[in-house]
Amino acid sequence: AQSVTQLGSHVSVSEGALVLLRCNYSSSVPPYLFWYVQYPNQGLQLLLKYTSAATLVKGINGFEAEFKKSETSFHLTKPSAHMSDAAEYFCAVSSVTGNQFYFGTGTSLTVIP
Amino acid sequence: EAEVAQSPRYKITEKSQAVAFWCDPISGHATLYWYRQILGQGPELLVQFQDESVVDDSQLPKDRFSAERLKGVDSTLKIQPAELGDSAMYLCASSFLTSGGLDTQYFGPGTRLTVL
Numbered sequence: 024a025q026s027v028t029q030l031g032s033h034v035s036v037s038e039g040a041l042v043l044l045r046c047n048y049s050s051s052v053p054p055y056l057f058w059y060v061q062y063p064n065q066g067l068q069l070l071l072k073y074t075s076a077a078t079l080v081k082g083i084n085g086f087e088a089e090f091k092k093s094e095t096s097f098h099l100t101k102p103s104a105h106m107s108d109a110a111e112y113f114c115a116v117s118s119v120t121g122n123q124f125y126f127g128t129g130t131s132l133t134v135i136p
Numbered sequence: 137e138a139e140v141a142q143s144p145r146y147k148i149t150e151k152s153q154a155v156a157f158w159c160d161p162i163s164g165h166a167t168l169y170w171y172r173q174i175l176g177q178g179p180e181l182l183v184q185f186q187d188e189s190v191v192d193d194s195q196l197p198k199d200r201f202s203a204e205r206l207k208g209v210d211s212t213l214k215i216q217p218a219e220l221g222d223s224a225m226y227l228c229a230s231s232f233l234t235s236g237g238l239d240t241q242y243f244g245p246g247t248r249l250t251v252l
Contacts, residue, residue: 032176057240066140066227066243067179113178123192124169124241126178 025050025116029127037135042086042101044130046114049095055117056097058088061129062110070112073097084108109134138162140244142228148250154216157247161210161230167191169241170203170213171227179227185211218251225249 030045048054055074059067071082078090088099097114114127141160149155161168166187171179182201184192187208196203200219205211215222225248229241 059243064145064225064246064248066142066245067229068243069240072240115178124179124181126180128178129176 025054025118025123025125027056027114027116027125027127029112029114029130031130032128033131033133035133035135036104038106039103042099042104042108042132044099044112044114044132046088046097046099046127047095048097048114048116050116052118056088056090057115057117057124058082058086058097058099059113059115059126060084060110061113067113070099104132104134106134106136108132140228140230140242142226142244142247144247145245146248146250148252149218150252151220152217154214155218155249156215157213157226157228157249159211159213159228159244161228162242165230165232165242166208167231167239168205168211169229169231170211171229173225173227173246175224182213215249218249220251223249223251 026049028047057072058070060070061067070086071080073080073090081087086101111129111131113129115124117124143158168185170182173179182196183203185205188205203213225246227246228244231239231241
């Protein structure tokens with residue numbers, strides 16, 4: 024069975040500082056991994072996805088994530104936070120067949136001016 | 137850019153009443169998902185359709201929830217009767233996934249349900 028754990032339900036960073044949102048997965052087979060962003064009262068928007076190609080995945084809005092099998096991690100980073108990055112971020116894992124998505128509990132990112 | 141449409145965006149109802157949500161997936165997407173997202177939590181899958189057939193409804197509270205996708209295009213999720221604990225965001229997503237394989241899920245804006 025697949026699952027993801029997001030460490031830290033709330034993260035605050037200063038504008039211009041590094042953003043690091045943590046995600047660890049549990050999967051019996053090589054997983055597919057995703058990061059989604061959700062703004063208040065909106066649906067989820069895909070930031071990036073890992074599907075067993077390059078381990079460093081670049082997404083939209085300057086975000087990237089690195090798949091580390093040895094650490095079972097897929098942490099999301101951005102070198103310099105912008106005020107518009109303030110939102111809820113969800114890590115998700117999918118089975119190889121794509122039949123099931125499992126979302127983490129989310130991390131709320133606050134950007135301090 | 138094609139989007140998943142949902143309506144209504146907000147719904148307030150009293151407990152024991154019936155409510156219905158509508159979703160129109162991206163054209164050509166065979167797979168449609170309904171999720172429930174309780175405030176402060178991640179989305180939880182309620183039901184998954186492949187065309188007009190239900191693939192997974194193991195987490196759907198079938199005593200009060202029902203979902204249909206009669207023509208394999210748009211879908212309706214119904215709750216009858218609504219309970220206080222049903223207050224949540226209901227998200228619809230679609231993907232091009234046909235059989236096996238993986239494709240990205242694209243989400244609609246959601247319907248925020250408040251049960252009084």
